[in-house]
Amino acid sequence: MHSSSRLLCQIHQLIPPKPLQFPATQAPPNPILRRDLTFSSLLLFMMGPLTAPQPLRAETMVITPDKPIVPCVDRNPETGKKAFLDVSIDGEPVGRIVIGLYGEDVPSGSSRFSDLVSGAGGVSYRRKEFVKIMPNYVQNGGLRYYGGDAEIARKTGRKLSILDRLVDELEKQDVSCVGTKNVAKSVSIIVRDPLKPPPKLKLVAREGKLEIGQEEVGTDPNGTEFVITTEDSPELDASALVVGRVIEGMDVVERIGRVETVKENTTSPYFRVAKLIGDKRAVVAERGFNRPYSKVVITNCGLIMDTN
Template structure:
């Protein structure tokens, strides 16, 4: 027989087994006889009731098991996000200040994000008369490199499809912008909200909203060099780097314009929506060297 556990109050006594009654058979807990219970389990488990050599199972649900099941489920979800299989490959030939640097090969997730992949393929092949060829990378951040996209050719295709696909991907609740991913920018988190102003229409004053800065048009893309959860709210992942991460590291090593967000003048201008602050912010982290896509397309 196990020794009786020490009670928190010396005067308290456990009732004898014959005095324990249950309101119904359904509510009666199962009883395990002659179970071996360590002193550590006795002292640390407030849900156990020991009566002589009998151990009564807890009346409360096994919360630890439920939590373990939830963690296992979350792990499975994360694994499924990492195990996406590329269905086709695109390439980007990179040059820095006119010197060839190497080739980046990207595996595209056409089965998971068909609209995003279709947009990217159109731009690397030039199928719509516009292409990433001779276009620059405009930002080098600690966790990613951003391409400037295409602005001078007007319409580049339906943007609503990209937004809808991005919203569906967010519902999966898993980190998408992992190291070595390629994604299309669908929302600019640094863009200030519209600025309200009074305008005269038909002899009446009305409040109108003036857009500050230029929003993304679905042609800018990023290459992540580290896990970048900050991009989950703005980027639709369309593929992964399968070859050429050494080229990406060479791009990342290029010197850039230092940020000046700590300046009180910049903070005030940003707060009041001054367009000059937006222009200055777009210049932060811009590479001093010219990094361009010298050639691009699909691989057979």
């Protein structure tokens, strides 16, 4: 028998170990801090384990890095179609923004933006203003009316309208993306209103019978407003479809972002009460928040033809 084991046996015969009693609801305290330790327990602690320690398992040493934040669309839009926007602030030209479009990844969104830049549908972004300037992005008001969706759907025999296809592409981006889609320099068109309230239920008469119907509250975006991000803007992911990226003229976008705007006043008790009771003046005031005092206008726009 090993000498240390023989010594322990002799000690146990001379000094029987005192059992330690612990309440059922408490874990045993650290044996080093107890004053009623037996001599054998103390000796075992000082001698340490008699067997070699087990090596660390490999999986406990694996470090999982954070997932990288990457856009879910082509990183080289320079190879696709390009669009340009000439911008003025209070009548003073400030430069040109050149945008590379993601034609293959978002064909409907890219086509929508191309048509509105080139005026293919009879209307364009020319003379349209930037209506909101936020810390992370600037937003163009788009067109108040953009018809043709129903007519195009009827001619092509498609069941989905253009806006439906844009929303479908947005949902596909949500699935395929890692991190935020609206990274800095992204160009996105607004295709959904994440703040739109659900439909109201109401009784309607159909064929002499009362049935429960739904009444839409508010209107959906028409897919013509667009934003250009100056910083990563995850708050846009639920409503904006990324269609391209700024490849030239980011200094022009940043200059737009420095234009003075109407400050938010949502913390005012008067505004909060008016909002709570549904006062229309609160809605009007809220729409005016972050609007630029200066007139920021697209003076000219179009597509850049590739000469290569």
